[in-house]
Amino acid sequence: MAGVMTGFGNFTHAVVRAIPSSLAKEALRMNVLDVDLVKAQREHEVYVGVLKHKLGLQVIELPADESLPDCVFVEDVAVVCGDTALITRPGAESRRKETEAMRRALKELDLNIVEMSDENATLDGGDVLFTGREFFVGLSKRTNQKGAEILADVFKDYAVSTVPVTDGLHLKSFCSMGGPGLIVIGTSEPAQKALKVFEKLKDHMLIPVSNMEKVKVDGALTCCSVLINKKPKV
DSSP states (O other): OGGGGGTTTTEEEEEOOOOOHHHHHHOOOOOOOOOOOHHHHHHHHHHHIIIIISSSSEEEOOOOTTTTTTTTTTGGGGGEETTTEOOOOSGGGGGGGGHEEEEHHHHTOOEEEEEOOOOOTOOOOOGGGOOEEEEEEESSSSSOHHHHHHHHSSSSTTTEEEEESSSSSSSTTTEHHHHHHHEEEOOOOHHHHHHHHHHHHHSOOOOOOOOOTTTGOOOOOOGEEEEEEOOOOO
């Protein structure tokens, strides 16, 4: 397993999706907060611009679907590791059609597609934290044990550990990868504490990006892209 960290955190492609107008009123949320749609769309444009122009990724932009108000949160519908993509079965039934556009996009990237078809399983990508060595899967309102077991079966080269998520929507609602070998965990003062950690990562570039509107519908920055490291064909 010594080599699995090689190149971890380096990506070539990102899949994103535009924000539908329906997000403001119809997106799922744990708290009732007013969303400024224009501001949300502007923040998302900046985010996509960072992926393209500052990180140099090839970005596949999927169109918004007004019948799927949460569709901007593409991370939940696919878990990609290496050349394999697991199409998930989101915990919220209203989101399951979001997988269709993602499946097409990942097929066009020539990834190996695995479908999560077990009707007893649920898995949101927001509950999946990949460290480069192992997976942590949050057992939450959206992800169950069966979903975690299917992920473990698909990505057999990696250990999979489950983590109970008793508060918040997803595992990655309060933690994320801060760099190779570093998990950043939020507290009641997540922004300041995370910022201090990131500032110590001299080998990594910190790019502040606003997410004030999407957070009102429980969306973090990681929710808004599926990152892929696609090896060139020899």
